[in-house]
Amino acid sequence: MDTQLKRGLLDVCVLAAIRGEDSYGYKIIKDMKPYLELSESTLYTILKRLETAEMLTVRTAEHDGRLRKYYHITEAGLRRIEEFKTEWKEVVSIYQFVIKGDPHE
Amino acid sequence: MNKKDFLTELKNALTGLPQDDVEERLSFYGEMIDDRVEEGKSEEEAVAEIGSVDDVAAQIVADIPLTRLVKEKITPKRSLRAWEIVLIAVGFPLWFPLLAAAGVVALALYLVVWVLIVALWAVEVSLWAGALGGIVLAVICAAQGQSLPLMALLGAGLFCAGLSVFLFCGCKEASKGILHLTGKAAARLKSRFLRKECVK
Numbered sequence: 001m002d003t004q005l006k007r008g009l010l011d012v013c014v015l016a017a018i019r020g021e022d023s024y025g026y027k028i029i030k031d032m033k034p035y036l037e038l039s040e041s042t043l044y045t046i047l048k049r050l051e052t053a054e055m056l057t058v059r060t061a062e063h064d065g066r067l068r069k070y071y072h073i074t075e076a077g078l079r080r081i082e083e084f085k086t087e088w089k090e091v092v093s094i095y096q097f098v099i100k101g102d103p104h105e
Numbered sequence: 106m107n108k109k110d111f112l113t114e115l116k117n118a119l120t121g122l123p124q125d126d127v128e129e130r131l132s133f134y135g136e137m138i139d140d141r142v143e144e145g146k147s148e149e150e151a152v153a154e155i156g157s158v159d160d161v162a163a164q165i166v167a168d169i170p171l172t173r174l175v176k177e178k179i180t181p182k183r184s185l186r187a188w189e190i191v192l193i194a195v196g197f198p199l200w201f202p203l204l205a206a207a208g209v210v211a212l213a214l215y216l217v218v219w220v221l222i223v224a225l226w227a228v229e230v231s232l233w234a235g236a237l238g239g240i241v242l243a244v245i246c247a248a249q250g251q252s253l254p255l256m257a258l259l260g261a262g263l264f265c266a267g268l269s270v271f272l273f274c275g276c277k278e279a280s281k282g283i284l285h286l287t288g289k290a291a292a293r294l295k296s297r298f299l300r301k302e303c304v305k
Contacts, residue, residue, distance in 0.1 A: 025133065026140035040137050040155055041164040044130065064143065068136055 010038070012084045014046050015055060015077045022059075022070045047071060055080055107148045108138045111158065118162035123173055130165055218287055225276045232269035236262050 013036065017028045025043060032038050050056045055077035060067050106114075112131055119127045134155060141151035155161065166174075185193075193200075239262020246255040 024136070024140070026137055039164075040134060041161060041168070044133055045168050066136075066139055067132075068140075069133075 008084075010036075010042070010046055011050060011055075012081060014043070014050065015073060015081055018056060018071045018073050019078070019081065022072045024068050024070050028071070050077065106152050108135065108142075108152060111138070111152045111155070114158045115162060118158055119165060122166065122169060123176075126165075126169060126173075134161070218283055222280045222283055225279055229269055229272055229276050232265045232272065236266035236269060238262070239265060 013032055014028060017023055017031050023031070025040070025047075029038050029040070029043060047056070047058075051058060053076070055074055057072045057074060059070050059072065061070055062068075112135055115134065116127065116131060119130070137155060138148065138151045141154060142148055146154075239258045239260075243255050243259040243262060246252075246258060
């Protein structure tokens with residue numbers, strides 16, 4: 001897949017994974033597993049990027065005698081998901097145009 | 106491999122990278138391992154799921170922008186010892202010209218690329234000027250009724266015009282090609298730099 005497109009998709013996926021409630025690294029990976037395999041390093045990069053874009057905030061909390069980082073979605077993050085939904089409708093309509101009259105379909 | 110070994114090896118593999126980045130990554134991977142252990146996996150299994158130290162380190166290095174890497178490289182991690190300062194001072198006549206020469210060579214290579222492009226377009230522009238001049242002079246000759254120079258000038262002008270149209274496409278493609286090549290060379294340079302870092 002085109003890397004630019006994939007990057008955008010992954011960002012939205014991670015945002016969706018923390019939309020319901022704050023989540024932590026391993027849980028995000030597990031939640032996404034049925035849909036796509038995400039490596040730790042990739043997730044780290046995405047989380048950093050989203051934090052810089054102020055689409056999520058990070059807090060460190062104690063869990064079971066150790067520290068764990070929790071990620072919380074911001075207003076900007078929620079807006080990004082909404083934007084994605086509208087963008088995707090455009091993608092689908094472009095897709096319809098592409099396959100229309102395609103002899104391989 | 107257990108968690109402690111994994112993190113120690115990863116830390117070693119990341120020597121030379123910005124300290125803050127390294128600490129943050131290590132705690133991130135540590136948390137990932139702990140969460141897997143909490144789920145009932147053994148430390149060894151958890152570490153195996155994260156992947157090999159080399160792969161993880163390579164990906165981390167690729168993620169950090171080149172500018173940060175270079176900045177980290179040129180900032181000394183400790184103050185210089187006396188003999189090092191003496192060596193740098195004594196060696197100045199040797200290393201300074203070498204460094205300056207390397208810089209000038211790099212600059213020259215860069216200039217050559219641009220001069221090449223400028224030269225191509227200069228040929229193109231001069232052909233246009235030749236065409237225009239030839240035709241204007243031919244018109245003047247025609248007004249004065251000199252038929253022989255008229256023919257010669259008109260011929261030369263049209264020849265220049267034809268050649269310039271022909272060369273225009275060549276110039277465009279060549280410029281695009283040269284710029285593309287320099288871009289590729291820069292990308293190669295970065296990946297080489299990164300690979301060297303990873304091996305360490």
